Amino acid sequence: MTQSADQVRRATCGELTLDAAGQVVDLRGWVHATRDHGGLLFVDLRDRFGVTQIVFDPHSLPQASELRSEDVVAVTGVVRRRPTGTENPKLATGAIEVGAQSLTVLNRSKTPPFPIRGDVEVDESLRLRYRYLDLRRPAMQRAIALRHRVVKAVRDYLDAQGFLEIETPMLIKQTPEGARDFVVPSRLHPGLFYALPQSPQLFKQLLMVAGFHRYFQIARCFRDEDTRADRQPEFTQIDVEMSFPTQDDVMTVMEGTMAAVFREALGVELTTPFVRLSHAQAQAEYGTDKPDLRFGMRLCDLSPAFAGTEFKIFAAALAAGQAIIGWAEPGGAARSRRDFDALTAAAMERGAAGLAWVALGSDGVKSSLPKVALGEETLARLRSLTGAGDGDAVYMLAGERTATQTLAGNMRLHIAQLRGLRDPKTFAFCWVVDFPLFERDPETHALMPAHHPFTAPAPGSESLSGDPLALRAQHYDLVLNGTELGSGSIRIHDPQLQRRIFELLGYTAQQVEERFGFLLEAFAYGAPPHGGIALGVDRIVALMLGTDSIRDTIAFPKNQRFQDVMIGAPGPVEPAALRELHLRIDVPPRAQT
RNA sequence: GGCGCUGUAGCUCAGCUGGUUAGAGCGCCUGCCUGUCACGCAGGAGGUCGUGGGUUCAAGUCCCAUCAGCGUCGCCA
Numbered sequence: 001m002t003q004s005a006d007q008v009r010r011a012t013c014g015e016l017t018l019d020a021a022g023q024v025v026d027l028r029g030w031v032h033a034t035r036d037h038g039g040l041l042f043v044d045l046r047d048r049f050g051v052t053q054i055v056f057d058p059h060s061l062p063q064a065s066e067l068r069s070e071d072v073v074a075v076t077g078v079v080r081r082r083p084t085g086t087e088n089p090k091l092a093t094g095a096i097e098v099g100a101q102s103l104t105v106l107n108r109s110k111t112p113p114f115p116i117r118g119d120v121e122v123d124e125s126l127r128l129r130y131r132y133l134d135l136r137r138p139a140m141q142r143a144i145a146l147r148h149r150v151v152k153a154v155r156d157y158l159d160a161q162g163f164l165e166i167e168t169p170m171l172i173k174q175t176p177e178g179a180r181d182f183v184v185p186s187r188l189h190p191g192l193f194y195a196l197p198q199s200p201q202l203f204k205q206l207l208m209v210a211g212f213h214r215y216f217q218i219a220r221c222f223r224d225e226d227t228r229a230d231r232q233p234e235f236t237q238i239d240v241e242m243s244f245p246t247q248d249d250v251m252t253v254m255e256g257t258m259a260a261v262f263r264e265a266l267g268v269e270l271t272t273p274f275v276r277l278s279h280a281q282a283q284a285e286y287g288t289d290k291p292d293l294r295f296g297m298r299l300c301d302l303s304p305a306f307a308g309t310e311f312k313i314f315a316a317a318l319a320a321g322q323a324i325i326g327w328a329e330p331g332g333a334a335r336s337r338r339d340f341d342a343l344t345a346a347a348m349e350r351g352a353a354g355l356a357w358v359a360l361g362s363d364g365v366k367s368s369l370p371k372v373a374l375g376e377e378t379l380a381r382l383r384s385l386t387g388a389g390d391g392d393a394v395y396m397l398a399g400e401r402t403a404t405q406t407l408a409g410n411m412r413l414h415i416a417q418l419r420g421l422r423d424p425k426t427f428a429f430c431w432v433v434d435f436p437l438f439e440r441d442p443e444t445h446a447l448m449p450a451h452h453p454f455t456a457p458a459p460g461s462e463s464l465s466g467d468p469l470a471l472r473a474q475h476y477d478l479v480l481n482g483t484e485l486g487s488g489s490i491r492i493h494d495p496q497l498q499r500r501i502f503e504l505l506g507y508t509a510q511q512v513e514e515r516f517g518f519l520l521e522a523f524a525y526g527a528p529p530h531g532g533i534a535l536g537v538d539r540i541v542a543l544m545l546g547t548d549s550i551r552d553t554i555a556f557p558k559n560q561r562f563q564d565v566m567i568g569a570p571g572p573v574e575p576a577a578l579r580e581l582h583l584r585i586d587v588p589p590r591a592q593t
Numbered sequence: 594g595g596c597g598c599u600g601u602a603g604c605u606c607a608g609c610u611g612g613u614u615a616g617a618g619c620g621c622c623u624g625c626c627u628g629u630c631a632c633g634c635a636g637g638a639g640g641u642c643g644u645g646g647g648u649u650c651a652a653g654u655c656c657c658a659u660c661a662g663c664g665u666c667g668c669c670a
Contacts, residue, residue: 033630040627053630069620086628094630111621114604118631120619122604125662178670198669225669226594441670448670505670560663 008076014050018095020079025098027052028106030136031071032117043067045075048141053088053097061103070109070116070136076102124551129565131556143552147541149265151218154238157260161253163214163240168203170196170220175515178452180224182233190582196222199534202519204241205454205491208530209522215241218537230550232538233562237486241532247474247490250531251276251431254478254488258429266544268427274478278434283402287325287409289435292482293428295421297412299405302326302396305381311373313354317398324398325408328386329415332393333359333366340368340393343415347397350410356396360388413482422481424546430479437461437471438504446506451475453501455489456531464500478535480543488533495523 011025032046041056041064054075056064067073077098088094112133114122119139127134134140155165174181174195181195197203199221207215219239225231238257242250255272262268275293282291285298302324306314314324335343340357347355358367358374360383367374388394395411397404416422437457439450447468449455457464458472474490492498498520502512512520538550551557558564578585 035629035632036626037629037632038626040629042629042632044630051630055628057627083628086630088630091630097628111603115620120605123662126604175670179668223669226667228666228669229664231669439670450670452670 012049013045013047013052014092016052016079016093016096016098018081021081021096023079024076024101025079026074026076027054027098028074029072030109030116031067031069031073033069034067036065041065043075045073050092052093053082053091054100055097056100056103061100063105064100064103067105068109068111070112071105072107072109074104074106075100125559125565128551128557128559131566135555140552143541143545143547144555146265146544147537147553150261150541150544151537153261153264154216154218154257156264157257158214158216158240158253161214161256163216164212165217166207166212166215168197168200168207168217168219172197172203182222182224185581185583187580198223199237200239201452201454202516204239204532205519205527205530206522208241208243209525209527211243211528213243215239215532219534227560227562229560230539230548232550232554232558234558235550236537237534238537238540239532239534240488241530243528243530245490245529245531247433247476247531250488250490250533251476254533254535255429258478261540262427262544270427270429275428275430277430277432279432279436280434282432283405287405287407287412288482289432289477290479290482290484291409291430291432292413292416292422293430294423294426294481295416297327297329297416299325299327299408299412300385302382302385305378305385306373309373309378311369314356314373314396314398322399323401323404324396325401325404326382326386326394326396327408327412328388329393329395329419331391332395332415333361333391335359335393343395343411344368346414347407347411350407351403352397352407352411353399355411356398358382358394358396360390360392360394362390424481424543426481427543428481432477432479433475434458435473435475435477436469437473437475438468440469447504449501449505451487451489453505454491454498456492456497462497464497464504468504474531476533478533480540483539483543485539485543486533486535488531490529490531493523493527493529495520495527498523 008024008026011020011027013027013029016025027045029045029047032044032051034044035042039058041058043054043056043064044051045054054077058065075098077100079096079098082088082095082097113130114120114126114133116133116136119137122134135144158165171184171194174183174193175198179198181198184194184196186192186194197219200217200219204215204217217239219237220234221237222234224233240250240253242253252273255270255274259270259272262270277285277291279289282289284301285291287299303318306318306324309315309318317324340355340359343357344355356368358365358369358379365374365379382388382394386394395408397408397411399407413422436450437455438447440446441448450473456474458474461471461473464471475487476489477487478485492501498516499512502516507515538553541553542548542550545552547553551559556564556566558569563569
């Protein structure tokens with residue numbers, strides 16, 4: 001009965017087909033399901049590669065009746081064609097089964113706290129508590145495998161384009177600007193601290209100074225910010241930097257990278273080059289700097305259509321120098337009064353004073369606007385400006401231009417959501433370019449970089465003269481389906497220009513020397529013009545999966561409060577460790593958990 | 594830190610205006626079953642109703658506090 005070792009083939013649970021019929025195989029895996037028929041026992045054996053049905057004869061292998069879900073076993077047996085009519089087309093291995101000759105239980109499993117089979121919704125905190133079991137479930141197996149293929153496609157593509165993958169340090173120095181740093185005490189240098197990198201930004205620029213020409217890294221980044229739904233204290237970026245590029249060069253490389261990623265990992269062909277929008281155009285037509293281009297409903301300025309209007313609210317807004325922003329919803333005329341009221345309420349929840357609408361129904365025009373405001377001429381202009389036709393609805397919001405565009409952009413997304421236009425299987429990429437170089441902090445009114453202070457001004461803005469807010473930057477964002485995947489820029493390589501930027505941002509010469517002296521010094525030794533970008537891996541994978549949560553793309557994520565409930569992190573450290581580090585804990589009692 | 598939603602069996606959930614012994618499906622345990630694959634059939638175990646206090650003759654249900662989870666806003670140059 002027993003086979004000698006060289007006749008037994010090790011196989012995975014996903015590979016056996018009719019071609020293997022007659023072979024004696026050795027399968028190892030987890031007990032996925034058992035179906036005990038008394039005189040006959042079926043066990044679905046599972047590993048990462050699939051599921052294979054094992055058939056036991058309980059008379060010859062009585063211990064098979066003891067098998068339970070998630071036990072780990074080794075089975076040898078003969079691959080055979082299933083009896084006609086009992087094939088399972090849902091299974092890749094469904095044409096065959098393995099008639100068990102021997103069974104070894106390698107390890108028993110307790111009953112799992114939630115089902116491994118199927119994609120049953122389970123409370124996320126429980127999943128994270130038992131992440132190693134959650135990861136066995138099909139959805140997470142798919143997600144982690146997809147993530148692997150994404151990263152592999154990035155490496156393969158960039159390698160072929162002449163990029164070198166270079167690691168940069170995790171223990172670096174605190175930078176007072178930007179997000180809060182995670183901090184690591186130094187034992188050898190009492191009282192001093194390392195910081196974990198928020199990104200490898202300065203190191204990749206130094207790698208360009210070092211002449212590596214094209215660098216990338218799948219880089220872990222750390223930010224000690226407050227919690228947010230779609231945020232993790234550590235996350236992963238595809239970090240890229242190039243020497244001597246134009247903005248277009250960087251964008252072209254990233255378009256190729258994304259095309260390779262979607263082709264290799266998902267089997268989806270992207271159309272390149274991606275759509276490019278100026279920052280101003282994105283704001284005007286979509287009310288955001290990360291537009292969702294899966295659907296239309298572009299915003300437009302309807303102020304001209306209401307010049308001289310008798311509708312007091314619009315007239316007052318226009319007189320105050322404000323704008324009327326509108327957009328058309330195809331098919332929107334079919335909405336009921338109740339629908340329009342609900343949309344109005346949604347707009348007001350978002351901060352609008354109200355929402356005006358016009359339904360261009362085939363049986364006549366209905367509107368929230370008074371008749372005096374909707375003459376033939378006004379209607380004609382609404383149609384021509386928004387592109388609305390019969391059967392469509394036009395919406396209008398009045399107020400301060402930028403805020404109203406933002407609000408309208410919000411409502412545009414809301415309506416698209418209601419209509420199911422935000423299809424997770426459609427991938428609409430775009431670039432947003434021509435960003436301003438600086439913004440003003442709304443509270444302190446301090447000038448701050450729109451991207452970061454290493455971003456080069458656009459041609460025409462290099463002199464840094466005039467209104468700083470009017471300066472443009474060689475800064476570009478990659479956006480997918482209304483989500484920002486990442487930001488990049490051409491960097492400053494001229495130490496004089498870099499110093500002037502720091503100066504404009506309000507740094508003293510001493511601060512610049514302390515924080516960025518090494519960078520400016522490096523630039524003094526023949527720094528090549530350079531530029532790059534960083535894209536969020538977690539987000540890319542989440543969008544490819546159609547999930548809202550980047551936690552579903554990370555094997556061992558932190559929960560919403562940035563804790564790992566499985567290993568219990570963060571946790572206290574031994575008093576001896578604190579003494580060695582010359583640290584004393586001084587936590588107010590209420591802040592202790 | 595603010596606001597909102599949710600905590601009932603191992604899991605997913607139901608439980609009305611307060612009223613007998615708190616239910617369902619799945620899972621788990623036992624038995625039966627030779628072609629199932631969401632196997633079937635019969636039986637069974639399993640609950641401090643998040644925690645503490647209050648109102649009431651009576652609280653899973655009402656009130657207060659608190660903890661936890663989720664979501665959201667501030668924050669993320």
